[in-house]
Amino acid sequence: MKDAMLATGRRKTSVAQVKLSPGAGKVVINEKPADDYFRGCPRYYGMVQAPITNIEAAKTYDFQVRVEGGGIASQAGAIRHALSRALAKMGDDAKKTLKKAGFLTRDSRMVERKKPGQPKARKRFQYSKR
Numbered sequence: 001m002k003d004a005m006l007a008t009g010r011r012k013t014s015v016a017q018v019k020l021s022p023g024a025g026k027v028v029i030n031e032k033p034a035d036d037y038f039r040g041c042p043r044y045y046g047m048v049q050a051p052i053t054n055i056e057a058a059k060t061y062d063f064q065v066r067v068e069g070g071g072i073a074s075q076a077g078a079i080r081h082a083l084s085r086a087l088a089k090m091g092d093d094a095k096k097t098l099k100k101a102g103f104l105t106r107d108s109r110m111v112e113r114k115k116p117g118q119p120k121a122r123k124r125f126q127y128s129k130r
Contacts, residue, residue: 005089009082011107014070016078020086023062025052029079030066044076051084051103055094058087077107 005020027034027048038045052058063083067075084103088095098104112121119125 005086007082007086007089009078009080009085009106011077011081012070012074012110014067014074014078016065016067016075016082018079018082018086019064020061021064022060025059025061027052027063027083028065034065038072038076041072041076044072047076048079048083050101051080051087051098054097054101054103055087055090057090057094081106 007018007020009016009018029037029048034048035045038048052063063086065079065082067079069075070078080103084098088098088104095104114121117125
């Protein structure tokens with residue numbers, strides 16, 4: 001394995017870039033520790049930690065994350081996707097484990113666009129017969 005590995009993860013409009021380097025298992029997101037970044041949202045913190053807890057060897061690496069766009073939920077999803085892709089580069093065993101857990105699949109759901117002649121994407125103006 002090289003000294004540092006790079007990976008990109010996406011979810012909705014969020015994009016996360018991860019740099020994996022040898023260390024003690026610290027996750028730093030936008031120059032803040034992960035637990036500070038997701039302060040008050042243990043669900044999202046757990047989401048980010050999930051790939052690291054699944055792969056035992058992941059605890060010997062530090063993760064430097066840069067994330068932008070979207071909200072806190074989609075950022076957490078993008079970070080999880082990026083971490084999983086970086087860890088999958090470690091070897092076949094890690095990739096199989098992450099694939100089975102569903103962490104390597106890119107969630108393709110996006111916001112549907114607003115259509116002309118309608119107030120929202122799917123909502124219609126009220127129909128009046130007379």
